Amino acid sequence: MSAIFNVPTVLLIVTVLAVAGYFLGRSRAIAASGGDRRSLHSLPKQHGWHVALATFIPSVLLLLVWVFLSGLVSNIYVGSLVSDDLPDLRLTAEQRETLTEEEQAIRLDSSRRLFISGAQTLATAIEGYVRNGSATEAQVEAWRADLAPLRERLRADGQVVSTTVSQGMLNVARDLRTFRNRMAVAGPLIALGLAVGGFALSLMAINRDFRARISVERWIRGFLVFASTMAILTTVAILASITLPSLTFFREYGFFNFLFGLEWAPAGDTVGAPEGPNGEYESALGFLPLIWGTLYIAFVALLVAVPLGLFAAIYLSEFASPRVRSLVKPALEILAGVPTIVYGIFALVTIGPFLQAVVGSTIMPNTVSVMTAGVVMGMMLVPFVSSLSDDVINAVPQAMRDGSLGLGATPSETVTKVILPAALPGIVGAIVLAASRAIGETMIVVLAAGALSNVTGLEANPFGAVVTVTTRIVAVLTGEGSGFDSIDVLAIFALAFTLFFITLGLNLLAQRIVAKYREQYE
Amino acid sequence: MNDMQLTERTVGSTEIKISARGCQVYYGSTHAIKDVDVDINDKTVTAFIGPSGCGKSTFLRCLNRMNDTIDVARVEGDIRLDGEDIYDPKVDVVQLRAKVGMVFQKPNPFPKSIYDNVAYGPRIHGLASNKAELDGIVESSLKRAAIWNEVKDRLDAPGTGLSGGQQQRLCIARAVATSPEVLLMDEPCSALDPIATAQVEELIDELRENFSVVIVTHSMQQAARVSQKTAFFHLGNLVEFGDTGQIFTNPKDPRTESYITGRIG
Ligand SMILES: Nc1ncnc2c1ncn2[C@@H]1O[C@H](COP(=O)(O)OP(=O)(O)OP(=O)(O)O)[C@@H](O)[C@H]1O
Numbered sequence: 003m004s005a006i007f008n009v010p011t012v013l014l015i016v017t018v019l020a021v022a023g024y025f026l027g028r029s030r031a032i033a034a035s036g037g038d039r040r041s042l043h044s045l046p047k048q049h050g051w052h053v054a055l056a057t058f059i060p061s062v063l064l065l066l067v068w069v070f071l072s073g074l075v076s077n078i079y080v081g082s083l084v085s086d087d088l089p090d091l092r093l094t095a096e097q098r099e100t101l102t103e104e105e106q107a108i109r110l111d112s113s114r115r116l117f118i119s120g121a122q123t124l125a126t127a128i129e130g131y132v133r134n135g136s137a138t139e140a141q142v143e144a145w146r147a148d149l150a151p152l153r154e155r156l157r158a159d160g161q162v163v164s165t166t167v168s169q170g171m172l173n174v175a176r177d178l179r180t181f182r183n184r185m186a187v188a189g190p191l192i193a194l195g196l197a198v199g200g201f202a203l204s205l206m207a208i209n210r211d212f213r214a215r216i217s218v219e220r221w222i223r224g225f226l227v228f229a230s231t232m233a234i235l236t237t238v239a240i241l242a243s244i245t246l247p248s249l250t251f252f253r254e255y256g257f258f259n260f261l262f263g264l265e266w267a268p269a270g271d272t273v274g275a276p277e278g279p280n281g282e283y284e285s286a287l288g289f290l291p292l293i294w295g296t297l298y299i300a301f302v303a304l305l306v307a308v309p310l311g312l313f314a315a316i317y318l319s320e321f322a323s324p325r326v327r328s329l330v331k332p333a334l335e336i337l338a339g340v341p342t343i344v345y346g347i348f349a350l351v352t353i354g355p356f357l358q359a360v361v362g363s364t365i366m367p368n369t370v371s372v373m374t375a376g377v378v379m380g381m382m383l384v385p386f387v388s389s390l391s392d393d394v395i396n397a398v399p400q401a402m403r404d405g406s407l408g409l410g411a412t413p414s415e416t417v418t419k420v421i422l423p424a425a426l427p428g429i430v431g432a433i434v435l436a437a438s439r440a441i442g443e444t445m446i447v448v449l450a451a452g453a454l455s456n457v458t459g460l461e462a463n464p465f466g467a468v469v470t471v472t473t474r475i476v477a478v479l480t481g482e483g484s485g486f487d488s489i490d491v492l493a494i495f496a497l498a499f500t501l502f503f504i505t506l507g508l509n510l511l512a513q514r515i516v517a518k519y520r521e522q523y524e
Numbered sequence: 525m526n527d528m529q530l531t532e533r534t535v536g537s538t539e540i541k542i543s544a545r546g547c548q549v550y551y552g553s554t555h556a557i558k559d560v561d562v563d564i565n566d567k568t569v570t571a572f573i574g575p576s577g578c579g580k581s582t583f584l585r586c587l588n589r590m591n592d593t594i595d596v597a598r599v600e601g602d603i604r605l606d607g608e609d610i611y612d613p614k615v616d617v618v619q620l621r622a623k624v625g626m627v628f629q630k631p632n633p634f635p636k637s638i639y640d641n642v643a644y645g646p647r648i649h650g651l652a653s654n655k656a657e658l659d660g661i662v663e664s665s666l667k668r669a670a671i672w673n674e675v676k677d678r679l680d681a682p683g684t685g686l687s688g689g690q691q692q693r694l695c696i697a698r699a700v701a702t703s704p705e706v707l708l709m710d711e712p713c714s715a716l717d718p719i720a721t722a723q724v725e726e727l728i729d730e731l732r733e734n735f736s737v738v739i740v741t742h743s744m745q746q747a748a749r750v751s752q753k754t755a756f757f758h759l760g761n762l763v764e765f766g767d768t769g770q771i772f773t774n775p776k777d778p779r780t781e782s783y784i785t786g787r788i789g
């Protein structure tokens with residue numbers, strides 16, 4: 003039963019039904035016309051489309067929404083399952099005596115969180131275990147005692163189980179699993195019903211006067227609106243997924259400790275259980291050394307990319323003959339299409355050793371450094387800056403050039419005195435966008451900036467290795483060990499969150515500058 | 525033709541400033557100017573008239589090589605300024621354009637202040653040795669273009685913020701400021717009211733004392749009022765070229781007559 007009503011199968015059925023609906027609708031419309039096609043309000047084709055869309059769109063939309071929301075709904079469900087007086091959550095008598103009320107609340111809250119995430123992982127693990135055919139439903143129902151062997155059994159089967167398993171957690175996980183499975187079947191079932199209903203109703207609605215053309219237009223418009231909403235919703239979803247853990251982190255670690263901390267040294271503390279002597283976290287999770295590395299590299303990159311990119315754009319749009327332009331522009335575009343990992347390799351094996359040979363290993367102890375990453379990232383950004391600048395320079399009307407040349411100005415006087423000032427806001431916008439890309443860039447810095455896991459203070463030497471925001475995110479999330487109950491992992495969300503706002507701010511700034519520039523010639 | 529008051533001024537000079545022989549212009553495969561011979565006299569106003577699209581602007585742009593900026597345009601023939609072939613590869617285009625100034629058909633002020641617009645030419649050619657001198661050039665140019673009174677209190681305002689007619693006069697001031705030997709004016713009064721038009725015409729008359737002026741116009745009255753020589757273009761051909769008085773009172777070609785009496789256009 004549940005094997006049939008999964009999302010892919012239902013999607014397939016709905017698609018087949020929609021295609022069938024198109025042909026059926028068309029032939030029904032032809033039949034309804036009684037041979038005289040002009041008596042129809044809409045073309046038979048449009049009747050066909052109407053049936054197809056009425057079958058397809060509502061049911062697929064429902065499926066999409068269902069898939070998105072079922073995670074959320076089951077989160078809420080599991081929250082309602084876990085009451086505060088669960089034995090697992092109860093504070094010890096000693097804790098109740100020594101801790102203030104506020105501390106007790108924090109403890110309780112974070113152990114509740116831990117318990118829930120443990121139950122969720124366990125539910126997933128059990129589901130995977132059953133799917134693998136390692137146990138039957140009845141066996142799962144019978145699981146009671148011997149919890150430690152259970153954990154080992156699940157692990158041996160290749161399932162992920164992070165925390166210790168208690169009887170209470172197992173109960174919650176079992177309930178959750180049942181709930182999830184019901185959700186997984188109900189969604190596709192309703193979607194199928196919608197499809198069949200839409201199919202039948204729209205087929206029956208076909209007659210001479212039915213305005214299929216208008217309905218089809220409406221379906222299409224609705225779908226377009228939905229598509230554009232999805233793009234926005236995705237951004238919201240991304241933000242939401244990193245906001246909650248970030249906020250937890252800020253509350254646990256302290257927002258200002260994070261933002262102005264000068265040291266980054268994760269020590270693997272568990273969330274809610276600081277291991278330091280005075281009840282503070284042993285992990286030092288300061289933002290400053292990381293953003294310093296990021297900005298330092300971005301600065302070097304812009305120092306390389308902006309002059310080169312801008313001059314390339316000026317040359318191409320103002321001086322190059324059409325032949326040269328037709329050769330160089332595609333070449334630059336190819337450069338823009340090179341995957342950043344390739345640039346990273348280039349930095350690591352070519353530029354790094356080269357720089358080290360030039361400046362000597364006293365100044366540059368490693369081949370990875372600010373300069374290595376910055377220079378190569380600058381090269382990566384050259385086509386980006388040049389193509390954006392090229393656009394804004396080309397947007398300066400030809401009449402401006404004519405006016406200047408007509409007064410006896412040379413081409414370079416025309417560029418410096420008329421074209422660049424006119425294009426300046428747009429160029430600034432391009433630079434800000436490039437900066438935002440440089441800040442978010444990952445692959446090059448992972449390979450070429452340095453991979454220290456602990457840093458203190460701000461590295462001033464441009465030939466020294468630094469740690470950037472993105473390298474830390476990659477290192478922690480792809481690394482072994484710490485699960486999501488570690489404060490270090492939560493800190494990563496805070497990093498992503500802060501990075502998101504920095505680049506968002508830069509992009510907004512660039513957009514405003516560019517928009518202002520557009521007004522000039524309107 | 526009674527409404528046309530022909531000015532009975534004698535041609536200031538018979539010395540030839542620009543001579544064009546066998547001039548052809550192609551835009552890609554379109555043949556826009558067909559074998560045109562014209563002599564522009566020094567200290568004279570020459571008017572180019574003709575129906576829209578006949579090639580007046582195109583020919584005007586040949587005289588200071590502005591057609592170079594159009595990729596598809598190709599100019600053939602012999603055009604000489606003071607006896608020197610301006611299409612010779614050795615010629616410095618920048619110098620040529622400093623000598624042969626131009627006011628474009630569409631006003632194109634730079635997105636700079638009014639002052640900087642007018643000071644642009646003098647600055648790049650180093651015509652003023654100090655600020656006061658530059659101020660003087662800017663003021664006199666704006667006055668000659670009949671726009672001084674309107675902008676004297678806001679010289680720092682952007683030139684692009686002026687009205688269409690004001691922009692047209694600003695561009696005239698900008699061109700005049702470099703003191704060219706020849707001034708090419710492409711419909712300089714198309715957006716002007718009668719008063720400003722009269723002032724610009726006065727300027728043209730005044731310029732004639734030292735320079736030669738070529739003006740493209742769609743107004744027969746204006747051609748008759750300001751010019752001493754008139755050239756009538758039609759479909760890329762130079763149909764008739766002669767003294768303005770003769771063209772307007774006694775045209776030799778029937779096409780000229782039909783045009784000036786309003787029958788073709
Ligand atoms: N940049 C260009 N590219 C291609 N063809 C052009 C270009 N400029 C002008 N032409 C063509 O050359 C011919 C002459 O145009 P031109 O602008 O010289 O006419 P005009 O006499 O100045 O007309 P108007 O009085 O409307 O300004 C027209 O047929 C026009 O289509």
Ligand SMILES: [Mg+2]
Binds near residue numbers: 580581582629710
């Ligand atoms: Mg024209």
